[in-house]
Amino acid sequence: MRSGVIARKKGMTRVFTEDGTHVPVTVLALEECQVVGVRSEEKDGYTALQLGAGKRKVSRTNKPLRGQYAKAGVEPKNKMAEFRVTEDAVLEVGAEISADHFVEGQKVDVVGTSIGKGFAGAMKRHGFGGMRATHGVSVSHRAHGSTGNSQEPGKVWKGKKMAGHMGARRVTTQNLEVVKTDSDRGLILIKGAVPGSDGSWVLISDALKAKLPEGVPFPGSVKVAAVEEAPVEEAVPAEEAAAVEAAPAEEAPAVDASADDADKKD
Secondary structure (H helix, E strand, O other): OOOOOEEEEEEEEEOOOOOOOEEEEEEOOOOOOEEEEEOOOHOOOOOOEEEEEEEOHHHHHHHHHHHHHHHOOOOOOEEEEEOOOHHOOOOOOOOOOOHHHOOOOEEEEEEEOOOOOOEHHHHHOOOOOOOOOOOOOOOOOOOOOOOOOEEEOOOOEEEEEEEEOOOOOEEEEEEEEOOOOOOOOOOEEEEEEOOOOOOOOOEEEEEEOOOOOOOOOOOOOOOOOOOOOOOOOOOOOOHHHHHHHHHOOOOOOOOOHHHHHHHHHH
């Protein structure tokens, strides 16, 4: 089982296939998604990776987290999450996961916080059909109707679908298709809608109810830091170097002292 990633939802757009069909997609961006901690079976009782994404000011980070980030050698993160993995899928601390961690056509599960809608009635919240507009119904057209039983048990059962707060809760959407990935810009395009508002954080992981396709990087796709090479001076042939050393230095032009004396006398 591989690790997932933390991404930020940018919004929705569409892409066109080769036959001209447009596909609605949600754009998710990876913002320096790095491993900041490892949970081991011996020490913690389970195996997992702790990931961080985004940037946070040091002044806005508490001291325990500062120590954890300093130990991992990464900058303070804006969002942190844990992903359960198998022992053979553990990544090194400080490794940054790239967008090609997923492949085109792969099924993924996305977890996010749904958009809050405030207090909503039963028709909007649960899709109720409402009550009659005739036969004695006067002011209860959108009411949810009876909520309880008779004298026994004489109460409203827990979980009864009624009016109440809608949205702003953790939602998991399963078996979404990855349409395209862009590792250079750190973008993942997923078909359809993804829970959450624009700018919110979401968790992307391999689908639990679908088989991994061939070609998926295991244990994951990690960015490799580019090494800046120092400029190498061009070698000069030995013959040219000897010729430069043997060449006489250019003599400075002679100065006419008599002309200078004549100018001084004038």
